[in-house]
Amino acid sequence: xxxxxxxxxxxxxxxxxxxAAILRKEARIALSPAKQTLVRSxxxxxxxxxxxxxxxxxxxxxxEDAGERAAMVTALTTNHTHFFRERHHFDHFTAEVxxxxxxxxxxxxxxxxxxxxxxxxxxYSLAMCLAGPDRRSGQWLLNRDVRLLxxxxxxxxxxxxxxxxYTLETVAPVPDxxxxxxxxxxxxxxxxxxxxxxxxxxxxxxLFGSWPMTRCFDVIFCRNVMIYFDEPAKRELELxxxxxxxxxxxxxxxxxxxxGGDAEAQMESIGHTIYxxxxxxx
Numbered sequence: 001x002x003x004x005x006x007x008x009x010x011x012x013x014x015x016x017x018x019x020a021a022i023l024r025k026e027a028r029i030a031l032s033p034a035k036q037t038l039v040r041s042x043x044x045x046x047x048x049x050x051x052x053x054x055x056x057x058x059x060x061x062x063x064e065d066a067g068e069r070a071a072m073v074t075a076l077t078t079n080h081t082h083f084f085r086e087r088h089h090f091d092h093f094t095a096e097v098x099x100x101x102x103x104x105x106x107x108x109x110x111x112x113x114x115x116x117x118x119x120x121x122x123x124y125s126l127a128m129c130l131a132g133p134d135r136r137s138g139q140w141l142l143n144r145d146v147r148l149l150x151x152x153x154x155x156x157x158x159x160x161x162x163x164x165x166y167t168l169e170t171v172a173p174v175p176d177x178x179x180x181x182x183x184x185x186x187x188x189x190x191x192x193x194x195x196x197x198x199x200x201x202x203x204x205x206x207l208f209g210s211w212p213m214t215r216c217f218d219v220i221f222c223r224n225v226m227i228y229f230d231e232p233a234k235r236e237l238e239l240x241x242x243x244x245x246x247x248x249x250x251x252x253x254x255x256x257x258x259x260g261g262d263a264e265a266q267m268e269s270i271g272h273t274i275y276x277x278x279x280x281x282x
Contacts, residue, residue: 009047011040015055019043019072022062027073027153028208028233042075074154078228081118083173084125086223089252092274093219094129097250101130101218102140104281109145113217115207115241116225117150120161120200121170124182126221127196133177138195149213151205161202164192207237216246218281223273224254231260238263247279 016039020031031039043058046068052058062068084090101110112130114123127148131138150161171183171190183190191197205211207225220241226234241251242263253259253273267275 009040009044009052009054011036011043011055015059016040018059019055019062022069023073023076026069027077027206028230028237029073029076029228030230030233031076039076043072046071046075070155074156077154077157079118079152079154079157080224081121083121083171084175085122085173086255086273088272089221089223089274090125090129092271093126093250093252097219098130098132100248100281101146104218105140105144105146108282109147109215111215111217112146112148112219113213113221113244114148114150115205115220115222117152117161117202118154118157120150120157120164120202121166122221122223123148123150123161123200123202124164124192124196125174126219127192127200128174128178128182131182131196133175134181135195138181141195141199146199148200149217150200150202151207152202153204153206155204158202158204161200164197164200166190166192207240208233211240211244213244216244217249218246219250219252220245221252223252224257226257227254235261235263239266242266242277245277246281247277248281249277251275251277 016036019039023029023031043055047055047058050058050061052061062072104110112126114126117123130146131141150158152158152161167189168185171179174183182193182196184193222241226237229237238259239262245251251267255273257273259267259275267277270276
């Protein structure tokens, strides 16, 4: 078989439906028929990787091999992100939430979760805002138990987040003061300063699997993730996120997303795609 054969393989309707059903079962991601061409393109690489000539053979492999199912989920997951994306969230976090978290850190641990973190730009944007615009302002973190959890279903994305290493083009959106304080540049790129990097813990997590976290979070960012799920899955995830928040905690979601159902009833809308759980931070 030549490398070109897999590239020319056609994805029939039935194979597409089977793969879409497996993806929904594994990750609750809903694929419409309009995504058939995209699936063919992305999974064509997996066919070439395994030396398979057609999608029928690939479907059989995915059904039998848990590792390949995970690879398929990674291939079909969209990982679009950048530093300080949807800037109004970070402005609100800095002005309204950071002072409360600093006060809370005087008496207890502080926990923040970036759910669906992709390659980590979101969680490090949060870490920079939490620390402040210069090295001196960030010293309060040294003697405090403050941690940021970054999770994603894609193992390669989690590895990228843990590495905290980015191209110069990728870090271009970082505001100048934060960049000067918290990025260490060289000719090949930029690394996040250890004071912040050491407080970020990146882990693989399926949002519809079991959650190992035993503590509630003060802040959860879950942005532009729920758009990939059907309505029942969205409502289920939203409610779990709300239940994982401290009283007085904040939830930030994507620009085109809205809470609904029981989750909406338990939260206060305090800004564009910003929600607060009633109560006072412990």
